[in-house]
Structures are given as structure tokens and as C-alpha cells.
Amino acid sequence: MSQAETEISRGVGNTSAVGEPERPRRILIAASGTGGHLIPALHIARALQAEAPGAVIEFIGAGRPLEEKLLVGNGFVRHIIPSAGVKRRSVLGLAQFMWRLPGGIARVASLLRRFKPDVVVGVGGYVSVLPLILARLKGIPTWAHEAELHPGLANRTLGYFADRMSISFADTRLKGRVKTEFTGHPVRPELKTVDRSTVRPDAPKRLLVLGGSQGARGLDQAVTEVGALLEARGVEVVHQCRAESMDLVMNSYRAAKVKASVVPFIDDMAGAYEWADLIVSRSGASSVAEISVVNRPTIFVPYPFQQGTHQTDNARELERLGKAVIVEETKPEFGRRLREALERLLQRDVFVGMKEAPSEPRGLDAAQRIAQGILAIARRPS
Numbered sequence: 001m002s003q004a005e006t007e008i009s010r011g012v013g014n015t016s017a018v019g020e021p022e023r024p025r026r027i028l029i030a031a032s033g034t035g036g037h038l039i040p041a042l043h044i045a046r047a048l049q050a051e052a053p054g055a056v057i058e059f060i061g062a063g064r065p066l067e068e069k070l071l072v073g074n075g076f077v078r079h080i081i082p083s084a085g086v087k088r089r090s091v092l093g094l095a096q097f098m099w100r101l102p103g104g105i106a107r108v109a110s111l112l113r114r115f116k117p118d119v120v121v122g123v124g125g126y127v128s129v130l131p132l133i134l135a136r137l138k139g140i141p142t143w144a145h146e147a148e149l150h151p152g153l154a155n156r157t158l159g160y161f162a163d164r165m166s167i168s169f170a171d172t173r174l175k176g177r178v179k180t181e182f183t184g185h186p187v188r189p190e191l192k193t194v195d196r197s198t199v200r201p202d203a204p205k206r207l208l209v210l211g212g213s214q215g216a217r218g219l220d221q222a223v224t225e226v227g228a229l230l231e232a233r234g235v236e237v238v239h240q241c242r243a244e245s246m247d248l249v250m251n252s253y254r255a256a257k258v259k260a261s262v263v264p265f266i267d268d269m270a271g272a273y274e275w276a277d278l279i280v281s282r283s284g285a286s287s288v289a290e291i292s293v294v295n296r297p298t299i300f301v302p303y304p305f306q307q308g309t310h311q312t313d314n315a316r317e318l319e320r321l322g323k324a325v326i327v328e329e330t331k332p333e334f335g336r337r338l339r340e341a342l343e344r345l346l347q348r349d350v351f352v353g354m355k356e357a358p359s360e361p362r363g364l365d366a367a368q369r370i371a372q373g374i375l376a377i378a379r380r381p382s
Contacts, residue, residue, distance in 0.1 A: 023381040024054040027374065028117040028135075031071075032062035032127040036284040038070045040147065040367075041123040043186035045076065047371035058115060060108070062127045069265075081107050081127065108134050119143060119378035122162070126154050136161045141377040145370060146172055147185055147285030149313045163377055166370045168285055169317070185289035186367035190270040196295040197355075200277065204297075204351045207342075208276035209239040210266075216282055218329045219301060220245040225335025226342055227256025233346050238275065240266050278345055280338070283315035283326075291318065293364065297354035298324040299341050322357035 027048060031041035045057050058077040061067040071078045081104055108130045112120075120135035122128025122144040132142045144162040146155045149169045159165070159176030167174075168185035207230065211219050220241045230237060237260040241249045246262055253260035266272050273279075273294040281287050283300040291298050298318065302311035318324035327334070327341050344350055 024056055025052050026056045026117045029121045030060040030128040030131040031123040032064055033125045036286050037124045040186040043367040044370050047367035051371045060131055079111055104130050129154050132158050133161050143374045148310045183369045184363055184366035185285050187290045191293050192364050194274050194294045204277035206277045207235050207237045208279045210281040220249050222335045222338050223249055223252040226339045227258055230258045231256050283311040288314040300324050300326050301329050304329040
């Protein structure tokens, strides 16, 4: 693999702890796409470092920009394997997929020979498929993680190849040889510091808007519809938006005279959750898991171009508990329906009722449990 295809940052796990095998564990994790795959993969990697000091952990990615920030920026080696999904692709897209497939197989096989992993891990998405299938054919133990209630095509395929698969929802079902383990979804460990129960005297006055790691154009544009309401209720906003929408969103809040902080990415999510009374968010698996932990009444706006109904299904888990409401981003009048939902949740009695509704919080130990499972099936270093 060329130097351009492998990016090496600070070395990870180059020494063995006392009592560890002479050669440290070698773990290869495949993850790409949005933060919904990359952030849980990063949590799992850090849990593996805690459980197996000295482990050598490297990643397979597809070359997406967010990989640079989240993986390379946190000191991990990233091997770029260009790949593409097959669902909803045109005839030309399928031809491109088939054209890339032999090269992808060759590069993954070469990486497995050179890196000699003791276990290969996939954290969702098409970039996981080739590494886990080839690892299985070579007799290398494999572990996959499924974030959604209903698995996508990649993990449905891996159900026939992976040895183990951790699942975020107890009701998730998969066909094939794989043995599933209900662990919940990895969330950032610092969320344990967030106060779940306190209701501030003037709440709800603080709104956190989350479009996911890539922002959400629909939410950015809807600001113009809700600005007057927020100003009238004295609501302050932190809004994570698409980088290209920064000016639009800031100008919309400014025109409505709403006190707002507009950012393209939030590094201190625990601090953002602690600050917030209410949340408006996409309903990817990571967002739903984290919001469940921090217990903030939420308006979920599922991604309108989702494959299947993944985000809607995720959001319904908290809606069923009375902790959230769903507003579909469908035209016409999405902005009006979002404003009406916000107006309802900004009523003190409704807000307090949602905050205090009995909940089934997801635990903070999912990453640790997954790491322990991965190490349990890994080959012993030779």
C-alpha cells in the first residue's frame, strides 16, 4: 500500500504491560462514513486500550475527511481502502462497485498478511464487509457491532461471516451463523458526569440543536421558522450546523434577536449536554443512545433520506417512553411543525413531565463490554 493510502500518526500501544504476552494484541477495526460509525469505533478502541494496555490498534477507513479528525487526530494509524456500497445504486454505480472490488480485496488481503491481526472488528457500514469476510476466510476471529434496531445490508451480510456481533437494541434480530450479544451502544464515558435529574428553576431556556457529525441542512434552514418563538420565550441556543450553513444560521438567529452560538462541530459534548434543557437532533443510533443517558427532552428529526427507517425506529424507542417527540422532515410545512413541537416542549409542565418520565437509560459500559468480548475471542499472540 502506498504512503498516500496509509496515514500514520502517533504510535499506539508499542509496549507491553507487565504480565502481558511478549507480542501485544493486534486489533484491526474497520469504520468509515459519518460520526455514527467513527465515534463508536473510537470509543471501542479506547476501551480496548484500557482493557489491554500495549495493544496495537489500527483502523481501516474509506478516506473520508472525518476519519482524519477522529482517527488520525487521536493518534491511530488509518489504512485507506476505497470502497462503495451497493444499495440503491444505479447500473453505473454497480459497475463502479464491481470495478473497485478486486482492488479492494487485494488491498485488504495484503493488509491482513502484513498486520497479522489477532481479531478484526467492524463497526457498521460497507467498509466493514470485505475485512471481516476475508478475515473469516483466513481463520481470524471477527466481531461486528450493530448500532440500529434493524440492521442494514452490511451487517445482514456479516451475519453469515462474523463470529460475534454486539447489538444496541435487545430486540435486534439477525440471520446467519453470528452469535449476538446485547451490549447497548458505545457512548463517550464523560457522559457519566452529566446531571440527569436536576431541573433548573428557569428551565426550559437552553436549546441544543444537533445535526449529527455532518450537520443537517433541513434543521439549518428551519431556523428562520422558529426564531421568533425562541426570541419571545427568551431561549438561548447552541446550534451545531453544516460548515457551509454557518452564515445562514448565524444571520437567521441575529435577525430574530436570539442569543446563539453557531459551530460546525462540538468537541465537548458532555458540556453541551450539561448546559442544555432541550435538544433538537437527528436520531442516529449514537445520538439516541447519548440522549437516553443524559435525559434531556428531545425533538428528533430523522434524516429524511435514510435507508429504510433506521433513524425513525431509533427515535421511537424514546418517544415510547415519553422522553421525546418525532417531527418528520417532510415538505410542506416542516418548519411550522417543528415550531409547534418546540412551542409545546417549551411549556414548563410539558418539559418537566418529559424530564421526569420513567426511563430505561442505556448504560455507560457498552464500549467496555464490547472490548472485553473482542479480547475474549481474539487469537493468542504468537
